[in-house]
Amino acid sequence: MEHEEVKVRRGPRSRLPIVVAIHSRALGPAAGGIRLRRYPDWRDGLADALRLSEAMTAKNAAAGLDFGGGKSVITLGPGVELTPSLREAALLDVGELIESFGGTYFGGPDVGTGPDDMVVVRRSTSRVFCLPVEHGGTGSSxxxxxxxxxxxxxxxxxxxxxxxxxxxxxxxxxxxxxxxxxxxxxxxxxxxxxxxxxxxxxxxxxxxxxxxxxxxxxxxxxxxxxxxxxxxxxxxxxxxxxxxxxxxxxxxxxxxxxxxxxxxxxxxxxxxxxxxxxxxxxxxxxxxxxxxxxxxxxxxxxxxxxxxxxxxxxxxxxxxxxxxxxxxxxxxxxxxx
Ligand code: PHE
Incomplete structure (x- = not known):
C-alpha cells in the first residue's frame, strides 16, 4: 500500500460505508474533498478514495502548496434513497471520521457535495474548508x-x-x-x-x-x-x-x-x-x-x-x-x- 492511512467505517448515524484515505502528508496536512456518490459496492468507493487521494497529493504538490493528499468518500449503495435526513446523517458521520485524524486531514466539497453540506460537516469537525461566506468560509471551490x-x-x-x-x-x-x-x-x-x-x-x-x-x-x-x-x-x-x-x-x-x-x-x-x-x-x-x-x-x-x-x-x-x-x-x- 502506498497510502499512509485509510479508515473505513460504517457511519453510526447513516449506516453508510464511509472512507477517509490519506495518501501523503509529506508536504503538510492532507487536503481533499468529500465525495458523495453511488457505487455498485462500497469497495468501489474505497478504490475511488485511494485513487482520488493519490491524485490530491500530486495536485497539491504540483501547485506548490504545502499540503498533502487525502480524500473522503461517502458510498451510497444501489437502491439506497438519499433522503435529506440520510444526507445529514452521512455528513455528520464523515465529519466525525475526519475529526479522528486530529488536524492532519482537511475536507471540503467534491462531486456530490457543496458549501451548504460543509456547514453540516462543521458540526462534527472544524477541519473543513469551503463553507459559505456567511459561515466564515470562501464558498464554492x-x-x-x-x-x-x-x-x-x-x-x-x-x-x-x-x-x-x-x-x-x-x-x-x-x-x-x-x-x-x-x-x-x-x-x-x-x-x-x-x-x-x-x-x-x-x-x-x-x-x-x-x-x-x-x-x-x-x-x-x-x-x-x-x-x-x-x-x-x-x-x-x-x-x-x-x-x-x-x-x-x-x-x-x-x-x-x-x-x-x-x-x-x-x-x-x-x-x-x-x-x-x-x-x-x-x-x-x-x-x-x-x-x-x-x-x-x-x-x-x-x-x-x-x-x-x-x-x-x-x-x-x-x-x-x-x-x-x-x-x-x-x-x-x-x-x-
Ligand atoms: N474537491 C476539489 C478537488 O478535487 C477541491 C478541493 C480541494 C476542496 C482541496 C477542498 C480541499 O480539487
Whole structure:
C-alpha cells in the first residue's frame, strides 16, 4: 500500500460505508474533498478514495502548496434513497471520521457535495474548508476550479494552435456539473462554439449545442474538456478520439498512466488533470489557511496557465509526455530531487 492511512467505517448515524484515505502528508496536512456518490459496492468507493487521494497529493504538490493528499468518500449503495435526513446523517458521520485524524486531514466539497453540506460537516469537525461566506468560509471551490481550467485551456490552445484565443474554436465539454457548467460559460464568453453533454438530460441547456454523453468524447472538436467523473480515457477510446487537445477538471481521467503514451503517440496533447484541476485547492487553501486576499489567490489560480505551458513545452522539447513532466514536478517537490 502506498497510502499512509485509510479508515473505513460504517457511519453510526447513516449506516453508510464511509472512507477517509490519506495518501501523503509529506508536504503538510492532507487536503481533499468529500465525495458523495453511488457505487455498485462500497469497495468501489474505497478504490475511488485511494485513487482520488493519490491524485490530491500530486495536485497539491504540483501547485506548490504545502499540503498533502487525502480524500473522503461517502458510498451510497444501489437502491439506497438519499433522503435529506440520510444526507445529514452521512455528513455528520464523515465529519466525525475526519475529526479522528486530529488536524492532519482537511475536507471540503467534491462531486456530490457543496458549501451548504460543509456547514453540516462543521458540526462534527472544524477541519473543513469551503463553507459559505456567511459561515466564515470562501464558498464554492467550483468557481476557482473553473477559472484554473480556463487558464489551462488557453495555455493548451497556445501550445497546440499557436494562439490562446478561443474564438471560432469548437470546445466539447463532457459533464455539466458545478465545474463543467462554469467552464462552458468561460469558453463561450471567449467566443468558442460550445458543445456540451451530461448523463443527466435535465442538464441540457439551450445556450449550447448538445451531444449525447456516449458520443461526447468522440465528437470532432479543437478541444475536449472532460468534466465528469474519471476513468474516461481508456486504451479502447484513444484511437477514436477526435480532438488534438484534451484538458479538463475531471480527476483521474486516464484509466491508467500508459494511456498518456498512447495519446502522445496519436499526437494528442493531454494536459494532466492534476495540473488543470488545481484551481479549487489553490484558491481555497491559500485563502483559508495562508490568508491571502482574493486577488492574490486568483493570481495563483491564473498561474496554472504558466504551469501548463511549462509542462507542455518541456515535454515537447525533451520528447517525453506531459504526464511524465508533471510527475517529475511532483517528485521534485516530494523528494527535493
Ligand atoms: N474537491 C476539489 C478537488 O478535487 C477541491 C478541493 C480541494 C476542496 C482541496 C477542498 C480541499 O480539487
Amino acid at each position: 467550483s468557481i476557482p476550479t473553473a477559472l484554473g481550467v480556463f487558464a489551462a485551456v488557453r495555455a493548451g490552445a497556445r501550445h497546440v494552435f499557436g494562439s490562446p484565443e478561443l474564438s471560432g474554436r469548437t470546445v466539447v465539454i463532457s459533464g455539466l456539473g458545478s465545474v463543467g457548467a462554469l467552464v462552458a460559460r468561460h469558453v463561450a464568453a471567449a467566443g468558442a462554439r460550445v458543445v456540451v453533454s451530461d448523463v443527466d438530460p435535465v442538464k441540457r441547456d439551450s445556450a449550447y449545442e448538445w451531444v449525447d454523453p456516449e458520443k461526447a468524447l468522440r465528437t470532432p472538436a479543437d478541444i475536449l474538456v472532460p468534466a465528469a467523473v474519471g476513468g474516461v480515457l481508456s486504451p479502447e477510446l484513444v484511437p477514436e478520439l477526435a480532438a488534438p487537445l484534451i484538458v479538463g477538471p475531471a480527476n483521474n481521467q486516464l484509466t491508467a498512466d500508459p494511456v498518456a503514451d498512447e495519446l502522445a503517440a496519436r499526437g494528442i496533447v493531454w494536459v494532466p488533470d492534476f495540473i488543470a484541476s488545481a484551481g479549487g485547492a489553490v484558491y481555497t487553501l491559500l485563502r483559508e489557511v495562508e490568508r491571502l486576499d482574493e486577488a492574490a489567490a486568483n493570481a495563483r489560480v491564473e498561474s496554472i496557465g504558466a504551469t501548463v505551458s511549462a509542462v507542455l513545452d518541456t515535454a515537447r522539447d525533451k520528447g517525453t509526455t506531459p504526464l511524465r513532466e508533471a510527475r517529475q514536478r511532483v517528485e521534485t517537490r516530494l523528494t527535493g530531487r
